[in-house]
Amino acid sequence: MNNSVNSLSTEELSAIDEELEHAPYRSAVAIDALKIVQSHRGWVSDSSIKEIANYLEMSSEELDSIATFYNLIFRRPVGENVILFCDSVSCWIRGCAKLEKHINKTLGITRGQTTEDDKFTLVPVPCLGACDKAPVMMVGDSLHENLTEESINRILEDAAVKGKER
Amino acid sequence: MITTPLTKNVHEDRRVVLVEDYEANGGYQGARKSITQMTPSECLQVIKDSNLRGRGGAGFPTGMKWSFVPMDNVSPGHKYLVCNADEMEPGTFKDRLLMECDPHQLIEGMICGSYTIQADIAYIFLRGEYVKAAETLSQAIKECYAKGYLGRSIMGTNYSLDLYLHTSAGRYICGEETALINSLEGKRANPRAKPPFPQVSGLWGRPTIVNNVETLCNISHILDHGPEWFQELGIGEDAGTKMYGVSGNVQNPGCWELPIGTTIREILEVHAGGMLPGYSFRGLLPGGGSTDFLVEEHLDLAMDYGTIGKAGSRMGTGTMIILDDKTCPVGMVKNLIDFFAHESCGFCTPCRDGLPQTAHILQDMSSGKGESRDIENLERLVKFIGSIGNTHCALAPGAMEPLQSAMKYFPEDFERHAKGKKCNYCETD
Numbered sequence: 001m002n003n004s005v006n007s008l009s010t011e012e013l014s015a016i017d018e019e020l021e022h023a024p025y026r027s028a029v030a031i032d033a034l035k036i037v038q039s040h041r042g043w044v045s046d047s048s049i050k051e052i053a054n055y056l057e058m059s060s061e062e063l064d065s066i067a068t069f070y071n072l073i074f075r076r077p078v079g080e081n082v083i084l085f086c087d088s089v090s091c092w093i094r095g096c097a098k099l100e101k102h103i104n105k106t107l108g109i110t111r112g113q114t115t116e117d118d119k120f121t122l123v124p125v126p127c128l129g130a131c132d133k134a135p136v137m138m139v140g141d142s143l144h145e146n147l148t149e150e151s152i153n154r155i156l157e158d159a160a161v162k163g164k165e166r
Numbered sequence: 167m168i169t170t171p172l173t174k175n176v177h178e179d180r181r182v183v184l185v186e187d188y189e190a191n192g193g194y195q196g197a198r199k200s201i202t203q204m205t206p207s208e209c210l211q212v213i214k215d216s217n218l219r220g221r222g223g224a225g226f227p228t229g230m231k232w233s234f235v236p237m238d239n240v241s242p243g244h245k246y247l248v249c250n251a252d253e254m255e256p257g258t259f260k261d262r263l264l265m266e267c268d269p270h271q272l273i274e275g276m277i278c279g280s281y282t283i284q285a286d287i288a289y290i291f292l293r294g295e296y297v298k299a300a301e302t303l304s305q306a307i308k309e310c311y312a313k314g315y316l317g318r319s320i321m322g323t324n325y326s327l328d329l330y331l332h333t334s335a336g337r338y339i340c341g342e343e344t345a346l347i348n349s350l351e352g353k354r355a356n357p358r359a360k361p362p363f364p365q366v367s368g369l370w371g372r373p374t375i376v377n378n379v380e381t382l383c384n385i386s387h388i389l390d391h392g393p394e395w396f397q398e399l400g401i402g403e404d405a406g407t408k409m410y411g412v413s414g415n416v417q418n419p420g421c422w423e424l425p426i427g428t429t430i431r432e433i434l435e436v437h438a439g440g441m442l443p444g445y446s447f448r449g450l451l452p453g454g455g456s457t458d459f460l461v462e463e464h465l466d467l468a469m470d471y472g473t474i475g476k477a478g479s480r481m482g483t484g485t486m487i488i489l490d491d492k493t494c495p496v497g498m499v500k501n502l503i504d505f506f507a508h509e510s511c512g513f514c515t516p517c518r519d520g521l522p523q524t525a526h527i528l529q530d531m532s533s534g535k536g537e538s539r540d541i542e543n544l545e546r547l548v549k550f551i552g553s554i555g556n557t558h559c560a561l562a563p564g565a566m567e568p569l570q571s572a573m574k575y576f577p578e579d580f581e582r583h584a585k586g587k588k589c590n591y592c593e594t595d
Contacts, residue, residue, distance in 0.1 A: 022328070022330060024370050027352055028370075030352035031335050031349065065354060066354055070334075070335035070355075071336035071337060072334075073335050073336075088256040088257070088455070089256045089455050089487055089502055090414060092497075093413075093490075093493050093498065125336075126254045126336075127254055127256040127258065129253045129259040129261070129293075129295075129296070131487070132413055133419075134413060134419075141297045142297075
């Protein structure tokens with residue numbers, strides 16, 4: 001996660017160009033471009049905002065207003081694995097509040113925080129659409145269902161060893 | 167006679183249906199029939215005659231929605247069909263199944279729909295967290311281009327269609343169709359003022375239809391088997407099947423394709439197996455987090471748009487959330503209002519400021535700091551925020567639905583909390 005590199009890489013630019021091929025104007029791919037840069041760097045820094053905005057011929061203020069609107073765009077550094085913890089109604093009925101406290105205790109972080117070893121960031125997420133298997137959460141790209149304190153321990157241990165998913 | 171068109175191909179282990187199997191089981195016949203043998207207006211008539219209503223929650227007749235798209239060539243340019251695959255309504259988990267398990271069914275429905283409104287570009291707006299659905303859909307789109315179901319001159323005709331998958335960057339409000347359009351344009355997902363309606367001026371100012379996943383999955387089957395077949399699938403006044411779901415403390419939570427109009431009791435007791443031992447039923451939200459509670463007296467009602475509407479709620483997404491006797495209705499509503507307050511786009515004041523105020527009162531009530539004026543204040547907030555016309559879109563009025571009905575059906579719980587009492591089932595921090 002070297003964020004001192006400002007300029008967009010060749011891979012990032014070619015992925016953005018691919019989106020531009022079917023866009024009626026450049027700023028139309030703003031969200032795609034933010035996602036592309038985040039997938040390479042883990043998050044979107046101030047300098048990335050400037051670089052992307054320049055490339056899409058829009059102001060960095062406008063792009064930042066978009067970046068900060070969407071909860072899956074991270075404007076601060078995050079850990080290797082982002083935990084998307086579902087706290088919506090079906091998971092709540094099935095006891096997710098207690099499980100979130102368990103994560104807080106196990107990892108020593110609350111919502112929006114990253115562990116000191118940069119392994120995990122915990123953020124809440126709207127209903128993950130797996131309510132028949134509640135409670136659920138995602139770690140990286142993987143969905144974990146029917147959570148218990150024991151299964152959470154196992155999932156976090158595995159993810160800490162494996163490092164970043166994908 | 168096919169009785170479960172949407173899930174007939176779905177494997178028990180939920181592995182994806184391969185294109186070969188999809189085709190062998192009648193797949194792409196609906197698209198072939200419509201594109202090679204029918205005119206767009208004939209297709210539209212079939213969908214109108216079928217009485218298909220939107221499965222995303224509002225229940226608007228699909229054929230009527232499509233009929234608002236201008237079909238003349240007075241203003242040449244693109245027309246768009248957009249699939250709303252931004253499933254995020256709390257308690258809703260039906261579209262995930264349809265996309266992960268049988269992606270070609272959705273794409274075929276989109277081809278048929280696009281042909282009907284003569285759209286030349288289609289998008290699937292998929293929520294970013296649906297990683298597996300993104301994989302199955304991307305693969306299916308590639309296969310369709312290779313087989314000539316997408317791209318130039320589809321099935322040897324002069325009809326052409328490009329289909330793109332857009333994975334979103336989050337936010338519940340993207341499910342509102344004009345917010346979704348803004349998001350597809352690369353903007354913040356604030357809903358737009360209507361009129362103009364998207365059917366006339368939508369994506370990049372061009373005619374655009376936005377339909378839910380389940381709605382679009384029905385299209386090819388209706389075109390293949392006819393409107394009469396579709397109408398006969400339903401039990402009551404509505405046509406077709408419905409993906410019903412149950413979550414909460416029940417024996418067998420899940421999602422099933424059943425005739426539309428199946429009773430709540432059958433869904434809850436037969437398919438979901440009734441309550442878990444030690445829990446008894448108190449109420450339910452019939453179709454996601456923004457629908458009004460129903461209670462015991464409503465269990466024998468048919469789950470269709472009209473019947474649930476007459477009972478004071480909405481069928482919504484058809485995926486019900488069960489309230490049991492060990493879950494506090496005040497706490498449950500607090501969870502929902504927290505969600506809606508968090509997901510407000512911030513554009514209009516009643517939603518941006520009113521929902522956090524509501525959440526604040528419910529927080530105090532559920533943590534034992536309730537006061538006698540709380541109920542009156544909640545009632546006033548429901549009146550102001552809940553009236554259509556006071557807000558820019560339906561998010562905040564939707565948020566008021568579970569609150570107003572919980573206060574009506576479970577007054578004793580609200581009164582207990584308003585006396586500053588703690589509750590055995592509410593979190594106390």
